[in-house]
Amino acid sequence: MEGGPGGDAFGAIPFLIDSGVNRDRDLVVVAQRGTLHSQPNLACPEMDRFNATAVGLPYDAPSTGRGLVRAAKQCRDRLAAEGNDLKAYNTTENAADFAALRKALGIKKWNVYGYSYGTDLGLTYLRRHPQGIRSLAIDSVVPPQIVSLPWAWDSAQEGINAVFAACEAQPACKSRYPHLSRTLTQQVRRLEANPLRLTVPPPGGGTPVKVVLDGGTLVNLLVSNGRLVPAVDVPAALYELADGNPERLARAQAAGATPSIGEFAHGLTHSVACAEWAPGFSKRDVLKAGRRAFPGWPDSVLAHAPQLPFEHDLCRVWNVPDRTAVQRVATRSNVPALIISGTFDAKTGASWGPYTGRTLPRSTAVLIPGIGHWVVPQNPCAASVLLSFLARPTAPDTGCVPGVEPEPFTIVP
Template structure:
């Protein structure tokens, strides 16, 4: 745990902000620079606590085995049998190592995470505090608000993953929504529309082409170093877009270059995966949450069905894999944790003041899903920031301003800067 002092000395009664990170499994302390740069501690303390199982916790649910398999996988087809075997062996090796030490993998879930934060407030003797969470942290914040509302002054959630709807098939709808919004924004800018007149067709053609005939290339990672072998197929292309590599403003240009025989932007982004920070990401926490809360009640055919609905006509080999979570169902068969879907997939209904923040270019947690959450929060303010992707606040000075005004006046935040905002111009490559 860390407490970041307020830049401007706060009044004694001013409630601090507690942060809930995304993932699940990301190193919470890595996010501190983004939070400080976003002004979260401008006039109140910022409290940081890693979720159970993260880096520096005991036990730490890191899986170096998975990090190493992911680094190797860039040289294989995204959905290739060899990639699956490599990944599943890493999952088994990690599980075997953790459980040999007596770790109960079913004890790592959102309910327990929420209870930990409730215990933290009590331990620190804080009468009330503000909560800010993004991505999975929004899911955790909503669960925390539902189960432990006492002492919560206000809740801000960013890039919302609603507990009641998040499942593995659900991810396809978010992916399609975000990509469609990016393409629509290009069509609304005359220069972009003129240069890239049919991005949907271009993307579909490239996914089909690469899935049928993957490219094998040797390229250096963006961080430099020796060239590495990468395989760029349809699944890899789609997942690079979901990961925002390249950035949304560069996606039309990158697709145009790819269609004209220049795959460099995507290939270098794929090569970045060969440089893994071994042991820093808690893949074990990801698996414990995904397998107990997101996977139950659905199956691999349900993922494929959702993919076909989102992207009609795309190859089944691409659509069969959950975006960003390939081979998750067989991985869950290995991870073997208790089904918690019925206790976790519950909407949070509350009158506690809430700020719901979404980016229109978010392809991981589609902006439209936040509206359903906001309807259940009677004291909520719901904003969508145009042209911003996943985790809005660090990317948007306007969102930072709204968040600051919300914590100052939770029932009447100033959202005026959102009016009239438009996505920045897309990158235009010369003809």
């Protein structure tokens, strides 16, 4: 079960194969409803094109929000005009697809693996359609009863603080990069007051791109969990920024200028987020959660949930009904479960794994030190635990976990 919501599940096949999950069993990979390779595909090229230009805009400026909402409305209007019923794209219906597929394939029992949003989906599937599920493995956990826009700040705080604590535990990193939390606060405040405007080549080279680095941009680069700035580079990047060298972060921001147009299903993202994550919490609630997580940061940064800026405004034009009454529910089950979390995960904080396990009495929760979002493809130990779980769901071999340590951080002289 792919993450996102809206990601391309088929793109994950190489990672899954490298992890060995199909070594002695069949692997079934499903393109979720609305995603690439499904019909219809709820891609939003309008939003992809806006996001490509947004790397050169202030992250949390009202004008940026208006541009994002305008692009979302253009996509929504087009999808609706094509006859798509966007209220049918939700986690309840998504889970029902998997239940129907198992029956159609004639599979009596299967193991279910999901990461990120795929854990929200997997837990919903287990709650609503437990028949035929031999085991559930969830990686980088999004608890359906908890996930919301304010929740994103809790996860960001947990993941970022874990990176800083790991640096503190490595003598070379502690010596070279002390006071990381204070340095981050200083840089968020400085950039928000005086954004940097630079022209830099993207990480892979090519035509230089105009980018803006403000406080919100810096935070979202850190929350991207290694996709843009690897965790091992974070202390060095912050100190380089403080010393007047923003190049590493600026190049990471420039990566967003060349998105894959039409590959990510923003239509599924916002149909789920606006029906299941945003309702019941106001903009004020998001700001309060941000202040609680990062006191001292500017309100203009804290007013936006990491990775989902201006979502309340976007949801007004996306216009799907509130589904929290049926979706914001804990899963209780005796089906064997494996819960894998990475301590550096700033998208889905590691503590939410064991939290979810409270209502899964036959679950094993594993924390992998030094790994961010989507653990199994990044860590051989996590992959071996998953394989042992598939072989013996009630007694996975977790013996390798105590030996895992975070990689050494990048030290720039």
